[in-house]
Amino acid sequence: MRSITAIFFLVVFSAFAQLPAELKIDSSFAYIQGYSSETLSRLKLQFDAVDSNKLVILHYGGSHIQAENPTTVARNLFQESFGNGGRGLLFSYGAANTYSSINYTSTFTGKWTYNKSYQGKKQELPLGVCGMVVETMDTLASLSFGMKKAIAPNLNMVTVMYEQDDRSMKLEVKVNDSIISALRFIPQGVSFSWTDSIRSIQLILKKSTESERFRFYGINVEHEASRGIVYHSTGVGAAAFRSILILEKLPEQIPVINPDIVILDFGTNDILYENKIDPKLPLEVEKAISWWKSMVPEVLIVLTSTQDLYYKKHPITAGVLFRDLMDSLAKKNDCLFWNWYDLSGGLNTIRTWATLGYAKSDHIHLTKSGYQVKGGLLYTSFMNTLKALSADKPLEELRIPLKEYKDNVAEPFTPKPKSYYVVKSGDTLSAIASRNHTTVAALKRANGLSSDTIRVGQRLKIP
Numbered sequence: 492m493r494s495i496t497a498i499f500f501l502v503v504f505s506a507f508a509q510l511p512a513e514l515k516i517d518s519s520f521a522y523i524q525g526y527s528s529e530t531l532s533r534l535k536l537q538f539d540a541v542d543s544n545k546l547v548i549l550h551y552g553g554s555h556i557q558a559e560n561p562t563t564v565a566r567n568l569f570q571e572s573f574g575n576g577g578r579g580l581l582f583s584y585g586a587a588n589t590y591s592s593i594n595y596t597s598t599f600t601g602k603w604t605y606n607k608s609y610q611g612k613k614q615e616l617p618l619g620v621c622g623m624v625v626e627t628m629d630t631l632a633s634l635s636f637g638m639k640k641a642i643a644p645n646l647n648m649v650t651v652m653y654e655q656d657d658r659s660m661k662l663e664v665k666v667n668d669s670i671i672s673a674l675r676f677i678p679q680g681v682s683f684s685w686t687d688s689i690r691s692i693q694l695i696l697k698k699s700t701e702s703e704r705f706r707f708y709g710i711n712v713e714h715e716a717s718r719g720i721v722y723h724s725t726g727v728g729a730a731a732f733r734s735i736l737i738l739e740k741l742p743e744q745i746p747v748i749n750p751d752i753v754i755l756d757f758g759t760n761d762i763l764y765e766n767k768i769d770p771k772l773p774l775e776v777e778k779a780i781s782w783w784k785s786m787v788p789e790v791l792i793v794l795t796s797t798q799d800l801y802y803k804k805h806p807i808t809a810g811v812l813f814r815d816l817m818d819s820l821a822k823k824n825d826c827l828f829w830n831w832y833d834l835s836g837g838l839n840t841i842r843t844w845a846t847l848g849y850a851k852s853d854h855i856h857l858t859k860s861g862y863q864v865k866g867g868l869l870y871t872s873f874m875n876t877l878k879a880l881s882a883d884k885p886l887e888e889l890r891i892p893l894k895e896y897k898d899n900v901a902e903p904f905t906p907k908p909k910s911y912y913v914v915k916s917g918d919t920l921s922a923i924a925s926r927n928h929t930t931v932a933a934l935k936r937a938n939g940l941s942s943d944t945i946r947v948g949q950r951l952k953i954p
Contacts, residue, residue: 510864513843515836519891521868523793523829523876526822526888534791534827535880537751538573542718545576547749549723551622551735552756555862556726557584559592564866566722572874574719578642578712580748581692582725583634586625586707588921589728594639599625601632601696608727608734609760610921610930619652619708619740620748622727626706630660630698634707635691642689646715650682650747651694654706661697662705668693679747680708684715708740711747723748731760732772735779745786753783753790754829758797758817759855762809766802768816776817780824794821796832798865799841801854806839811896818893829872830891831865838896914949927953 510516525531537546548569550562570576584590585597587605605625606616616624625634651664655678662681664671667690674681689712696705713721727734735755761772776794783790796814800807814832821828836844844850849861857865879889912923920931920943931943937954945951 511847513847514849514864515840515843516864516868517833517836517894520830520834521872521875522879522889522891523827523872524818524821524889524891525827525876525886526890527825528885528887530791530825530827531876531880531886531889533789534752535877537791538877541573541720545713545717545719545721546573546751547576547721547723548752548754549725549748549750550754550756552726552754553730553759554726554728554856555865556724556756557592557728558590558726559594559724560857560859560862561866561869562722562724562726563594564863565870566720566724568867568870569720569722569873575643575645575714576716576719576721577645577647577714578689579721579723580621580725581636581710581712582621582623583625583636583707584623586627586634587623588919589623592724596635596637596639598635598637599633601627601629603627603629603632605921607730607921608737609729609731610924611932612737612739616706617739618737620738620744621709621725622730622734622738624706624708624740626704627696628704630696632696632705634694636693636710637691638689642712644686644688647685647689648682648713648715649685649689649692650677650680650711650713652680652708652710652744652747654704654708655680657701658703660702660705661699663695663697665691665693665695667691679744708744723750726756729760730757732757732779733775736775736782742786750787750790752793753787754793754795755779756795758795758810758813759800762797762807762813763800763802763855766805766807766809768809768812773816773820776820777824780820780826792824792826793829794818794826795829798831798835798857799838799844801841808838808896811838814893829869830893831868833891833894834868834872835865837894910953912951912953914945914947914951916947918945918947919943920945923951929954 550556556562583597586599586603591597603625606613606618608618608622616626618624666685671683674683780792783792794817796817797810799810810832818828841850841854844861845852845854848858850857920934924931924934933954937952
């Protein structure tokens with residue numbers, strides 16, 4: 492047995508070979524690191540068996556994962572190398588009053604209520620595998636999904652996940668405007684087979700005398716053949732790590748997905764606003780790991796560090812501490828670790844990314860080009876690890892020593908919150924809460940609101 496603590500393989504792709512040196516990308520960190528031979532061997536075996544045993548990746552995170560910017564690049568590269576196992580999850584972001592994936596549109600008719608994981612647990616709207624839920628009592632409501640690029644013909648199993656109980660409205664499903672007549676009822680909703688291309692999916696509600704509402708959790712599209720890779724992108728904008736702990740419907744919905752690898756890609760919303768590590772965060776991460784392993788005992792969990800951040804004229808130096816925490820918890824709990832912080836350049840590099848057009852001017856989010864780099868380097872990191880594991884002798888561990896940052900480390904700061912906000916046209920409580928780093932429930936309590944209705948010019952206290 493042996494260990495690797497320095498780079499000796501590097502997969503190079505022409506799309507990323509000519510990146511500006513000023514970005515300070517450090518390719519020596521382009522690995523998925525592991526701390527036990529057993530975990531690394533399981534990772535290798537999963538990819539080795541992909542021709543006869545479908546490999547399912549479930550990627551959680553914040554706004555960048557919701558929009559599917561880096562995950563689309565990673566999905567395409569994985570499926571080009573290992574085969575296409577299916578499109579994966581779709582969600583009705585339109586009905587949830589938020590931005591959709593870059594790969595499809597999500598529109599709706601009727602009146603819908605919603606909950607998102609960053610808003611916290613709501614008894615009346617429990618969250619599921621996608622981190623969001625939408626619900627309607629409108630008998631004229633519908634949900635529609637339009638693929639920007641049609642899902643290619645294959646023997647697909649399509650699963651519509653919704654609350655399957657005696658209170659639920661009946662459902663009519665159309666694919667490419669053709670009504671599906673052979674719906675199979677399952678505990679999580681309904682499923683059906685489809686062999687043609689998929690350009691659109693429409694869910695039309697049908698009220699019966701007993702029905703009261705329709706509560707929707709997502710659609711999964713997978714090939715029925717057990718081979719290739721499925722890559723689910725399940726992000727929620729503004730979500731922090733604790734959001735993964737309140738997905739109440741996850742245990743009953745996870746058999747639909749049956750993931751082999753779960754990537755927990757949080758951090759930005761955990762450290763950005765106060766530039767420190769919350770004392771509760773280590774316990775939240777370990778609870779999430781334990782919960783996932785109780786649901787799917789053989790699952791491999793990948794923890795990640797976040798990228799360098801700069802907020803309100805201050806470098807977010809807690810990115811270094813978050814990196815250290817994820818590395819230590821990965822080792823303690825036998826997880827894998829992707830060190831995106833050091834790979835992407837580390838401390839005080841995000842403003843250069845913005846200057847060169849790879850990050851936005853908020854110094855938090857990346858541009859399309861930046862996310863393409865991130866998705867490509869995630870794939871490259873997996874490939875480098877798999878190549879290192881293909882050597883004759885198995886590895887005891889694959890670990891890259893963390894970078895040290897001794898200079899220009901500023902003291903943590905506490906930003907002064909806004910005391911009030913004046914409602915503008917088009918505003919919603921959800922959008923106002925997100926922009927001001929609070930929750931809808933907290934806004935309603937602070938302002939004595941009994942509903943989500945607000946009016947233009949209304950002055951809201953920001954808790």
